[in-house]
Structures are given as structure tokens and as C-alpha cells.
Amino acid sequence: MGWVRPVDAAAGVLDDVPTEMWPRLAARWLAAGFDSEPLRQLAGLQPRSSRADSRAVLDLMPVALRSIGFDPSPADAAFVARCRAALEVVQRDLDATGYGEYQMRPTPPGGWPVSVHAALPDGSYWSGAWPMTRDMDDAAMLFNAAAGVSGTIEEVREIQWPVCAAHGDIPLPSPLYGEELVEIIGEVVQWWCPRAEHVLASVGQLTASIARTP
Numbered sequence: 001m002g003w004v005r006p007v008d009a010a011a012g013v014l015d016d017v018p019t020e021m022w023p024r025l026a027a028r029w030l031a032a033g034f035d036s037e038p039l040r041q042l043a044g045l046q047p048r049s050s051r052a053d054s055r056a057v058l059d060l061m062p063v064a065l066r067s068i069g070f071d072p073s074p075a076d077a078a079f080v081a082r083c084r085a086a087l088e089v090v091q092r093d094l095d096a097t098g099y100g101e102y103q104m105r106p107t108p109p110g111g112w113p114v115s116v117h118a119a120l121p122d123g124s125y126w127s128g129a130w131p132m133t134r135d136m137d138d139a140a141m142l143f144n145a146a147a148g149v150s151g152t153i154e155e156v157r158e159i160q161w162p163v164c165a166a167h168g169d170i171p172l173p174s175p176l177y178g179e180e181l182v183e184i185i186g187e188v189v190q191w192w193c194p195r196a197e198h199v200l201a202s203v204g205q206l207t208a209s210i211a212r213t214p
Contacts, residue, residue, distance in 0.1 A: 003028070004017060004025055006029060006034065006065060006068060006069075006070045007070055009025075009061075009065060009070070009072070010065050010070040010071060010072040010075065011072075011075050012072075012075045012076075012079065012134050014061065014112065014114075015114055015133065015134050015135065016135075019054060019057050019058060019114070020054075020057075022042065022057050022061055023042055023043050023044070023045045023046070023057065024043075026039050026040075026042040026043035026064060027043040029043075029068070030043055034068040035068070036064065036067035036068050037067070038060060038063045038064040038067045039064040039067060039068055041060060041064070042057065042060045042061060042064045045057055045060070058112045058114070059112075061112045062076075062112055072112075075134075076112075076113055079113060079116070079134045080106050080113060080116060082132075082138075082141060083106040083116040083132045083141065083145070084105070084106050086132065086138075086141045086142045086144075086145035087104045087105065087106060087118055087145050087149065089142060089145070089203060089204040090104065090118075090142075090145050090146050090149045090203060090204070091103065091104055092204050092205075092206075093162065093191070093201075093203065093204060093205070093206035093211075094149070094161075096206050096207055096208060097161070097162060097206055097207070097208055097211045097212070097213055098208065098213035098214045099153075099159075099161060099214065101121075102120055102121065102149075102153060102157075103121050104118045104119065104120065104149050104152075105118075105119055105121070106118070106119065106132075107119045107123075107125055113134075114133070115131035115132065115133050116131060116132045116133075117129055117131050117132075117148055117152070118145060118148035118149045118152050119152070120152060120153075120156060120157070124152075124156050125148075125152050125156070126148075126151050126152040126154075126155040126156055128151070128155070129147065129148040129151035129152050129155070130143070130144040130147040130148045130151065131144065131148065132144050132145060132148070139184055139187050139188075139189055140184075142189045142203055143182055143184055143189050146181075146182045146189060146191070146203045147181070147182045149161075150162070150181050150182070161211075162181065162191055162200065162206060162211035162212070163211060163212045164193035164195060164196065164200055164210070164211065164212070165208075165209060165210055165211055165212050166193075166196070167193055167195040167196040168195070168212050170195040170196065172194065172195060180192070180194050181194065182203070183199070185199065188202055189202065189203045190202055190203065191203060191206060191211070
């Protein structure tokens with residue numbers, strides 16, 4: 001593990017450092033002269049020992065950084081805002097096709113937001129869906145937002161969405177997953193009909209005549 005300064009960690013560089021290495025990084029910061037009780041607590045954790053310790057690492061890191069004068073909140077807020085903006089584009093399609101009850105939102109980051117998922121109004125989401133991460137460009141983030149929304153609705157509510165209005169009755173050879181309904185074509189994120197293999201519409205431009213309504 002290379003040296004990561006606290007100022008760089010607060011800016012989001014830690015997303016590229018495995019969480020099991022964070023206690024060791026905290027110990028390096030202590031050795032470099034930074035000191036606080038939360039930083040000592042973080043340095044003493046053993047995240048490989050249990051899921052609870054891994055969660056504690058994610059929760060303690062922003063507290064430890066603030067305790068030594070480095071606030072990660074601006075970077076976190078900007079990241080979550082990008083995720084929310086991508087979900088709002090997908091929400092236009094949900095609203096237009098009769099699924100507006102599913103007001104999707106980013107999962108509450110809670111600790112260090114290494115990744116953000118699309119969550120249903122009650123906070124439930126599919127952890128196996130396509131997370132949005134800080135290093136994604138806008139197209140990749142929108143792709144994962146669309147795939148995450150589709151996958152979460154499928155896994156949590158058992159509803160396939162979107163379904164092509166023209167070809168929705170054609171049987172599929174295997175179960176669908178969220179990313180199979182989305183394509184990036186020429187840097188444009190598109191909804192895809194896997195039954196007849198054609199573009200439905202750009203994400204954010206679905207209509208009830210293109211995709212089935214409930």
C-alpha cells in the first residue's frame with residue numbers, strides 16, 4: 001500500500017484502497033504525528049475478523065479524518081449528488097411508464113460512501129446491483145443507475161422493468177439482469193429490448209408507447 005495523505009483520503013482517494021488496509025493507514029498517520037482518539041480506534045481495528053469490524057472501519061474513517069482536521073463531507077456530498085442526478089434521469093422513465101410509485105434514491109452512505117446503490121422508497125435495494133462509484137464518468141454512472149434501478153425492482157419487487165411494448169410477450173431463454181436491459185451506444189445510455197435486440201429509447205426518454213405500463 002502506497003502512502004495516502006489524510007488530505008487525499010478526505011478527497012476520495014480511499015475508494016481505491018481496500019478497506020482492510022485502512023487501519024494500517026491510520027497507524028501510519030499516527031506515526032506521522034497525527035493523533036486523536038477516533039484515529040487510535042481505527043488503527044486498532046482488525047477488519048478481517050468480522051463483518052461488524054468492516055462496518056466499523058467504514059463508519060470510523062470519516063470521524064477519524066475530521067478529528068485530525070480533514071473533512072470528507074464536501075467530496076462525499078458531491079459524489080452522492082452525482083448519483084442522485086443520474087437516478088433522477090431514470091426516474092423520468094419510471095414516471096412516464098406508470099411506475100412513478102418507485103421514487104428511487106441513493107442509498108444513505110452511512111460512513112464512507114465507497115459506492116452508492118439505487119434504493120426503493122422504503123430504503124430497500126439489491127446489494128448485487130450495479131453500484132455507482134466516485135471514479136465513474138457521467139455515462140458509466142447513468143448506465144449503473146439505470147441497471148441498478150431495473151435490477152433492484154426485479155430482485156426486490158419481482159417486477160421486470162422496462163418491458164418493450166412490442167415484444168414483451170416473446171419468451172426469454174434465461175432470466176434477465178439489470179445490465180441486460182441497458183446499453184451504451186456511442187456514449188449514449190440506451191434502454192435495450194433483449195427479446196428482439198433493438199434500442200427502446202435513450203435513458204430518460206421512455207414513453208408509455210415504447211415500454212409497457214403496469
